[in-house]
Amino acid sequence: MVASAQNCEDVDRLLAVLPESDAAGRARFAELGFPASHDEDWRFTPIKPITELDFTAAEADVSASFEGCAFTEIDGPRLVFVNGHFSEGLSQIGNLPAGVEVRNLTASDLLMSHETGDAFAALTAATFTGGPFISAADNVEFEIPVRVYYLSTGSEGATANVRGYISAGANSKLTVLESWTGTQADYFNNGFTELHVADNAHVEHLKFQDEHAGAFHVGAVHATMGRDAHMAHHSIALGGRIARNNLRAHLNGTGVEAVFNGLYLPRTGQLIDHHMVVNHAQPYCNSHEYFNGILDDDARAVFHGRIHVHKGADKTDAKQTNKNLLLSDNATVNTKPQLEIYADDVKCTHGATIGHMNDEQIFYLRARGLNEVTARHMIMHAFAGEIVERIECIPAREELDLLVWKRLEEGGDK
Amino acid sequence: MLEIKNLEAGVDGKTILNGIDLSINAGEVHAIMGPNGSGKSTLAQVLAGREGYDITAGSVNYNGQDLLELGPEERVHEGFFLAFQYPVEIPGVNTTYFLRAAVNAVREHHGKEELDAVGFLKLMREKIELLELDESLLKRSVNEGFSGGEKKRAEILQMALLDPKFAVLDETDSGLDIDALKIVANGVNQLRRKDNAQLVITHYQRLLDYIVPDHVHVLVDGRIVKSGTKELALELEERGYDWITAVQAA
Ligand SMILES: Nc1ncnc2c1ncn2[C@@H]1O[C@H](COP(=O)(O)OP(=O)(O)O)[C@@H](O)[C@H]1O
Ligand SMILES: [Mg+2]
Numbered sequence: 001m002v003a004s005a006q007n008c009e010d011v012d013r014l015l016a017v018l019p020e021s022d023a024a025g026r027a028r029f030a031e032l033g034f035p036a037s038h039d040e041d042w043r044f045t046p047i048k049p050i051t052e053l054d055f056t057a058a059e060a061d062v063s064a065s066f067e068g069c070a071f072t073e074i075d076g077p078r079l080v081f082v083n084g085h086f087s088e089g090l091s092q093i094g095n096l097p098a099g100v101e102v103r104n105l106t107a108s109d110l111l112m113s114h115e116t117g118d119a120f121a122a123l124t125a126a127t128f129t130g131g132p133f134i135s136a137a138d139n140v141e142f143e144i145p146v147r148v149y150y151l152s153t154g155s156e157g158a159t160a161n162v163r164g165y166i167s168a169g170a171n172s173k174l175t176v177l178e179s180w181t182g183t184q185a186d187y188f189n190n191g192f193t194e195l196h197v198a199d200n201a202h203v204e205h206l207k208f209q210d211e212h213a214g215a216f217h218v219g220a221v222h223a224t225m226g227r228d229a230h231m232a233h234h235s236i237a238l239g240g241r242i243a244r245n246n247l248r249a250h251l252n253g254t255g256v257e258a259v260f261n262g263l264y265l266p267r268t269g270q271l272i273d274h275h276m277v278v279n280h281a282q283p284y285c286n287s288h289e290y291f292n293g294i295l296d297d298d299a300r301a302v303f304h305g306r307i308h309v310h311k312g313a314d315k316t317d318a319k320q321t322n323k324n325l326l327l328s329d330n331a332t333v334n335t336k337p338q339l340e341i342y343a344d345d346v347k348c349t350h351g352a353t354i355g356h357m358n359d360e361q362i363f364y365l366r367a368r369g370l371n372e373v374t375a376r377h378m379i380m381h382a383f384a385g386e387i388v389e390r391i392e393c394i395p396a397r398e399e400l401d402l403l404v405w406k407r408l409e410e411g412g413d414k
Numbered sequence: 415m416l417e418i419k420n421l422e423a424g425v426d427g428k429t430i431l432n433g434i435d436l437s438i439n440a441g442e443v444h445a446i447m448g449p450n451g452s453g454k455s456t457l458a459q460v461l462a463g464r465e466g467y468d469i470t471a472g473s474v475n476y477n478g479q480d481l482l483e484l485g486p487e488e489r490v491h492e493g494f495f496l497a498f499q500y501p502v503e504i505p506g507v508n509t510t511y512f513l514r515a516a517v518n519a520v521r522e523h524h525g526k527e528e529l530d531a532v533g534f535l536k537l538m539r540e541k542i543e544l545l546e547l548d549e550s551l552l553k554r555s556v557n558e559g560f561s562g563g564e565k566k567r568a569e570i571l572q573m574a575l576l577d578p579k580f581a582v583l584d585e586t587d588s589g590l591d592i593d594a595l596k597i598v599a600n601g602v603n604q605l606r607r608k609d610n611a612q613l614v615i616t617h618y619q620r621l622l623d624y625i626v627p628d629h630v631h632v633l634v635d636g637r638i639v640k641s642g643t644k645e646l647a648l649e650l651e652e653r654g655y656d657w658i659t660a661v662q663a664a
Contacts, residue, residue, distance in 0.1 A: 361502055361504050363486060364504065366463070366485070366490075367486050367487075367498075368487075368572060369490035369523075370487060370515055370516060370519050371519070374515070378504075379506075379507070381507075382505060382506025383506060385506050386505075
């Protein structure tokens, strides 16, 4: 399909301001263009607010602060990117055990090419200015979480492209905590993280996203998993005017355990979108996807989850749920759980619910002396807690529990 | 303690309570019996402040206050308690956390300091023993996955923790085997004092062998059609509700 003239113009405007980079990648992005408004994958998420931005290249900024960031009380190595640029001053790597590498990445680090993924992915491959390189060699169990901060101070179309590479060797262990925050409206962050989990490795990857409520965010995580790999990805999505998460998982070995666990709490004027495809390519793998959202005012959310069980992936056990709690009649959720099964003897379930606060539960709590606001918070917190409690890294879980509770108390006091 | 006068209430234009008069003094236990659908739970829910019922006439005076003017939680702060016929499951809300929040909400209202985790646990252990409840229930979500009997016992545990002045027990006996019934009745009896009162709603006479009432009222079609002593309950058990309805019709 030929992209529209407007689309080509938007693509050119963007490429014109971004730093010189990989020519093939730029060509690939130009060829794909931004997704068209009738693109099925973007049916419920308007792309125009992004393509109409007055693009500029996001610039390095030494004045950035950690305000509003998560995980600042946790010890261990941290990589900091300000407006997409590696900040040596803010990053702290410290002494790492043999076999663990934590640094800013370079083009030669990437395994996935600009051919992988959609136009936004191609854009990161072609024009990224930095990103985390985190790896654990075979048999290295690194118990300390590695933190990655993406701080944004830009505004008015400031565009940052970042590219992350996380790799856990065979029998290794790795925990990565990401925090995305920003201070001004109208910047655009486009990130892509490739995540390789080798045979029998154990990886927990947590993305906390609380971008400015007027900012734009497209973030992809593409994960590949080997035999008996254990992988948990958590998406705690609070921020952004439009925040899109593209999650792709390839279960390439037998015996994989994969968990995708997400919570979205958009406020008024925000839209948070999770678009997930889990590919079961081998037999005897389990994947569980749990996504809960709480929406107030005119907030919107989109969930698309496809589990694709390829031929030969027999004995697959895949379970997907998407639950939404609407606090207002003006909030909107578009949810589309899908199963595509080409294998035998599989156990696959999916379900989506959209509901309001349960009056009987509220009354029961009030009939025990709790006021209505507290009762509502308790139920919201429980709903969010189902997701938060799956986080394995205890200090991160405890912090996010408090953070989510605080967020719920700020909104929804009606 | 509680004075209900000519209380009429209904839903969507349908009258369920048809002019109830009932007066309960401190130190008394009253029982309300009646066939299914006679309005027993509606009375309990209206007293507890459940929204959705239209109160079309009457008044409820509770220790000098207009009970119907208070929100559900305010009634609890003033010592009112309802043990639900159907306790609600609240997935994700931890039982201990919930109970402590409830106890502290009432304490706060009375200007008492909050119970910390340790202080609360001590209080709870006492009460839980009284009801022979398995402590592991407290680690679970509120009522979630509890058996029928566990739910009812958990209601009485909550009653014991909140130590109400006036408690309504809505069919707390249904779904209990005889041993559980004795435990629950024993728990309730231990909470009985000169300065509090209980209204026990039941379909069967059986419970009243263990929680012995001072007064028994029969509710039919939203009206108290007969009041008497505990012997009335025995008579109802023997002759059924049809007898009393027939007397009414005559
Ligand atoms: N919220 C409600 N909406 C509609 N009908 C109701 C509602 N609550 C009670 N009723 C009706 O009122 C009558 C009395 O019900 P209830 O008070 O539950 O009786 P009991 O507890 O004595 O069995 C029944 O006919 C019931 O269907
Ligand atoms: Mg009833």
